[in-house]
Each structure stands twice: as structure tokens, then as C-alpha cells.
Amino acid sequence: MFNKVVTNQTKTMVLLMLVFTAIILLFSGLVYFSIVNFSHQRFYELLKIRTTTIIQIEKGKDNLDLPENYILNGLNDEELPMERDYVFAIPSDSNFKKISDEVHIPDYFFKSIVKKGEANFNDKEFYYIGQTFKHDNKNYIAIASAKNHYVVYYLGFLKRTLITCIVLSLFFSMIFSFYLSKTLFKPILKITGKVKEISSENLHLRLEPQPDNKELNELIDTFNGMLNRIETSFETQNHLIGNVSHELRTPLTSIMGEADVALSISRTNEEYKETLGIILNEAEKLDKKIKALLMIAQTGFDGKIQKMDKVRIDQLLWDVIETLRRIDSRNNIYLDISMLPDNPKKLKVQGNEQLLHLA
Template identity: 95%
Template sequence: MFNKVITNQTKTMVLLMLVFTAIILLFSGLVYFSIVNFSHQRFYELLKIRTTTIIQVEKSKDNLDLPENYILNGLNDEELPMERDYVFAVPTDSNFNKISQEIHIPGSFFRNIVKKGEANYNDKEFYYIGQTFRHDNKSYIAIASAKNHYVVYYLGFLKRTLITCIVLSLFFSMIFSFYLSKTLFKPILKITGKVKDISSENLHLRLEPQPDNKELNELVETFNDMLNRIETSFETQNHLIGNVSHELRTPLTSIMGEADVALSISRTNSEYKETLGIILDEAEKLDKKDQSIADDCANRIRR
């Protein structure tokens, strides 16, 4: 019941809105996650530069005899937001629990640095990158960390901007979908109204071709051809009815005249026979005409 109420124009409008919405959401998501990924990579590159600088500074020192688990902060002037730099010797027992608890970084991050030579980590706000280096035959780890203001603040602004753009895009897509569906179905509705005006009294009316609409014009031409055939059939039918009426009137008049004359006064048997013969002859003519008319009608119908 509900499907019967919904018109094709409404279905088209809803379908267009769904398509526009899917495209808008797809591209918005692509833009957002591309920028997020770019910001992460770019910030890690900055931190890597800072880590390399830390290593160069520490290697330039004559003596870098740091005790195990000793954390050295603030080796460089702060250049990144809330930057914190660390340099410490790798424990001989490879136990990073104490260091992990002091600077609140998972021990797996340190083990990855030792294993791969370089590793990165983030806890949503702070980003860390660490590298190993050797100095005086000892292994050290240098870590640079900072708060990614771009992710925290600018991406938040980007998210709000994208949401606003999505809402506005959905609003304008709804208006555009309504206008487009109305424009697409306007010629069809116009043709439908014109067809409703055509009846047996005005079969001479024809549908007008629609400009720049080849598919619809093919339908218009087909319908007009059908109207031509129907109009021809109606004219043939009216002409045939007139001919039939004329052809049947003569024998019927003769039959009625002979019967009226025969009944007007008493007549002899021979006169009655003569009258009945005339009536029979006219009836046979009438039967032949009826058969001829039936054959003619059948031939016109087949054409």
C-alpha cells in the first residue's frame, strides 16, 4: 500500500539524495583521513629531525658517561609545542620498567627502539620517536617528544568544518534533487495531462514533441501514430455504419411495403405467394448484404 502511494518522482529524488550523500561522505572522509595521516607523518618527521639533533649534540660531548636509568631532560631549547627530550643509557639487563614508569611510556616502545634502531609511539596528544646510537662503545637511546597541536586543535577545527560542509551539502543536494527530479518528470506530466484531454470527440489532437528529449520524442511519435490509426478506424467505422444503414434501408423498405400491401385487403393465394416471393427475395438480398458487410468489417480490422 505504501509503495503505491510513493510516486516515481519521489523515488528519483530520494535516490539522487542518497547518491549525493554517499559521494559527499566518501570524499569528506577521504579528505579528513588523508590530512590526519599527513599530519602524523609530518610531525614524526619533525621529531626525527629533533632526535637526530639530540644525538649529534650528545656525540659532540667529550664524555657521555651516563649511569643506567638516568634520564636527561631539556637538552635542547624547546622548538616544538611542549617538547620533552630524553637521553639515557640502555640498561645492561634490558629492563626498561623503571624508565617506563618515570616517563610514562610503555616498555614495548623502548624494546622496539633497541630491536629496530628506531621506533615511534603516540598517546593521542604526545608523539614520541626514539633512536639508538653508540658513543664510546656504549649504547644509548635518544627520544624526542612533543604535543601535536595540529592534531589536537587544527584537526578538530577541520572536523567541525567538514561536518558543517556536509550538512550544507546535504541541504543543497536535497534542493537540487527536488529540482532535478521535477525537471525530469515535468515533460512526462505535461504529456500525461495532454493524453487525458484526448477522447473520441477530439481524436484530431496530437502530442507535441519535447525539445532536446530524443527518448521522450520517440514515445510521443509512437503515441501519435497510434492516434492516427485510431482516428482512421473511427472514421472508417462511421463511414461503414452510414453505408450499412443505407444498404439495409432499401430491402427493409421493400419488405415492409410488400407486407403492408398484402395485409391491406384480402387477396388470392397466388397474390399472397407472389408477395411472399418478393419478401423472400428481398430477405435473401438482405442476407447477402449482411454477409458482405461482415466480410468487409473483418478485412478492415485485419488491416
């Protein structure tokens, strides 16, 4: 047992085939039944002409003496296929049972002719149409019947032709559905292949817009925007790693340097206290730097807001100079404070001291 995964491309192809099949069958049915109905109506019109001809011929006779079999043969040379024409005198009791048994025509057909003056009937092989008429003050029924070769032969040919056309149409619709579904999903498959090529090593790659495809281009723009954000995040993390290795090394160097100096020779309690104070101060700076770096790592990822305080910009500069001197005693930095304002309030800015120190 295994699960078969049906792709959207396959579903689309099947759906298109079903739609095409329904349309083909619908129009084929309309064509067939329209022609069948037309052929029936047309054949009844021909039979009606024959019935009218029979009535005119019979009315032209001086004395209408019906033969025993009630069948008229050889009216003219333009007879319909297997044509049979009948003329009956309407019985006084309107009982057509005897006539119906002799000519094998349902008696209700005769009654319908008498009631409506004209009626038609078919038994799937022969078509009948009848009319009533008067001659010498007597009521008669004239019936023309024939076999509809058009229905029997031509519509049979039409049915075979339509079936062949339906089969061919289904075959070509299958090919067209496959081609159309493949064309519709080709850009998506192309994008999928391109997305699979993108990894952390090549985040600079971007999806190319598709011509004349607004909906797909909106998806591409959204995905490219996401890649931009991811690439920025990766770059931020890479810079963060560099900053961590640099910023953490500085206080650690100071701590280890002070510890080495303190342990190199015996010192007084005051000197040890001073050394431990410097080590504690550097450890506190290290703790603050770690927190600041963690804040940088979290900035823009979880929406945390950095803590802002009033910072003395001149004090911040002196701290940075002191830190750089501890990193390397050869650093000789000169700070010109002649342009600083006299009002100490103007020296304060709103910011994060540790992040400004790192910067």
C-alpha cells in the same frame, strides 16, 4: 491505516540524495583521513629532526653524564609544543621496566627502538620517536616527544568544518535532487496532462515531440500511432452506422412496399406467391447486407479474413441498378454493355459480392 503511494519522482529524488550523500561522505572521509595521516607523518618527521639534533648534541659532549631524571630541557629556542627530550643508557640486561615506570613510556617502545634502531609511538596526545646511538663505546637511546597541536586543534577545526560542509552539501543536494527529478519528470507529467485531454470527441489531438529527448520521442511516436489507429477505427464505425441506416432501409422499404401492395386488395394465390417471393428475396438480401455490415465492423479489429468468391461484374451491376430502382422508381440508370468482353470468364473478378454491392 492508509497506503502511501510513492511516486517515481519521489523515488528518483531520494535515490539522487542517497548517491550525493554517499559521494560527499566518501570524499570528506578521504580528505579528513588523508590530512590526519599527513599530519602524523609530518609531525614524526619534525620529531625525527629533533631526535637527530639531540644525538648530535650528546655526541659533541666529551663526557656523557646523564642526569637522574633523564630529561633534557631547553635544547634551543625552536622547541615543539610541550616538547620533552630524553637520553637513556641502554641497560645491560635490556630491562626497561624501571625507566618505563619513571617516564611513563611503555617498555615495549624501548625494546622496539633497540631492535629496529628507530621506532615511533603515540598515546593520542603525545608523539614519541626514538633512535639508538653510540658514544664512547656505550649504547644510548635518544627520544624526542611533543604534543601534536595540529592534530588536537587544527584537525578539530577541520572536523567541524567538514561536518558543516557536509550538512550544507546535503541541504543543497536535496534542493538539487528535487529540481533535477522535477526537470526529468516534467516532460512525462506534461504528456500525462495532454493524454488526459484526449477523448473520443477530440481524437485529432496529438502529442508534441520533446526536443533533445530521443527515448521520450519514441514513446510519443508510438502513442501517436496508436491514436491514428483509434481515430481510423472511430471514423470507420461512424461510417458504418451511416451505411447501416441506409443499406438496411432499402430492403426494408421494398419489403414493406410489397406487403402494402399485397394487402391493399384481394389477390390471387399466384399474385400472393409472387409477392411473398419478392419479400423473401428482399429478406435474403437484408440478411446478406447485415452480414456484410458486420464483416465491415470486424474488418481490421480481430483480423478476420473476408470471404472472396468469383463475382460476375455485369450481374453485380444489374443487381445494383435493380436495387436503386426499388429505392426510388424515378432512378433512370442506363448501362452501356457494348464494351464488355465476349468471353464470360473475363467478366468474373475475385471479391466479396455483398461488400461490392454496398460499395
